[in-house]
Amino acid sequence: MANGWESDWNLAKDSYGSQNRAVVPDPAGAKGKVLQITYPAGTRNPAGSKVGGTGFYAQPIDVTKASTITFSYKIMFPAGFNFVKGGKLPGLYGGHYGCSGGNSALDCFSTRFMFRTNGLGEIYLYVDRSLQDPGFCKVKPVTLCNPVYGASMGRGAYSFTPGQWVAMSQTITLNTFSGKKPNKDGRVQVYSNGKKVIDFAKVVFTPAPSIGFQGIDFETFFGGNDDAWITPTTQKVYFKEFALSAF
Numbered sequence: 001m002a003n004g005w006e007s008d009w010n011l012a013k014d015s016y017g018s019q020n021r022a023v024v025p026d027p028a029g030a031k032g033k034v035l036q037i038t039y040p041a042g043t044r045n046p047a048g049s050k051v052g053g054t055g056f057y058a059q060p061i062d063v064t065k066a067s068t069i070t071f072s073y074k075i076m077f078p079a080g081f082n083f084v085k086g087g088k089l090p091g092l093y094g095g096h097y098g099c100s101g102g103n104s105a106l107d108c109f110s111t112r113f114m115f116r117t118n119g120l121g122e123i124y125l126y127v128d129r130s131l132q133d134p135g136f137c138k139v140k141p142v143t144l145c146n147p148v149y150g151a152s153m154g155r156g157a158y159s160f161t162p163g164q165w166v167a168m169s170q171t172i173t174l175n176t177f178s179g180k181k182p183n184k185d186g187r188v189q190v191y192s193n194g195k196k197v198i199d200f201a202k203v204v205f206t207p208a209p210s211i212g213f214q215g216i217d218f219e220t221f222f223g224g225n226d227d228a229w230i231t232p233t234t235q236k237v238y239f240k241e242f243a244l245s246a247f
Helices: 005-009 134-138
Strands: 011-016 021-025 033-039 054-058 068-076 086-089 091-094 109-116 120-126 151-159 166-173 186-192 195-203 213-222 235-246
Touching: 005 011, 011 213, 033 213, 068 091, 091 166, 109 151, 109 166, 109 213, 120 186, 120 195, 134 151, 134 195, 151 186, 151 195, 213 235
Parallel strands: none
Antiparallel strands: 011 054, 021 033, 033 235, 054 213, 068 166, 068 235, 086 109, 086 213, 091 109, 091 213, 109 120, 120 151, 166 186, 186 195
16 A cells, blocks of 8 residues: 555545554555554544544445445554454445444445454444335344434454454345345455355345445544443554455
């Protein structure tokens, strides 16, 4: 990863926290540079007076006609990282910006990863909950369908080990339609270090044929809608080897 990477990513919207981004040598000692994101002490989300993490939307390739997208990267939390209650990690989005933060997701969707207490991982979905199959909220080992915020799917299906690079990948296939009616046949697949850990094929991502993929929703911060999510110390996380493929 090189300085000036933002132009290669084609940032569609730079939302917050640009001061918390830096390109640095790989902390594990490998050749090449990586993206470092800082979470300042006392932060929990972009809404606070002190911004934690960073957020932007990127469209490095045209994905608007795709029915399936795979987005992958490697992430490393340093040794001793305090996960607190958890936080957001990059994923994909469709429809429009801002399909998060309590948005009803009636005309958009997002598919971010999350880290949770003790490094447990999940995929965090914003979709129209009223359109989903009953099995949506039952994906093992644990899925929590919050009535206001996103759905935490497959929590604990994988985990992050501080001090080690973890390869994360999500493949999202949009649902089809019978006329204008959305079919419950969208699919979410998550891989951690090459192992499939989440696979559910009855998702309604888009309620209308006109709503499709837009690009990468790169967001990472602690939180969380209350102060219990705050990081007590300044912490950092590292990313590298991003890849985006559309089919």
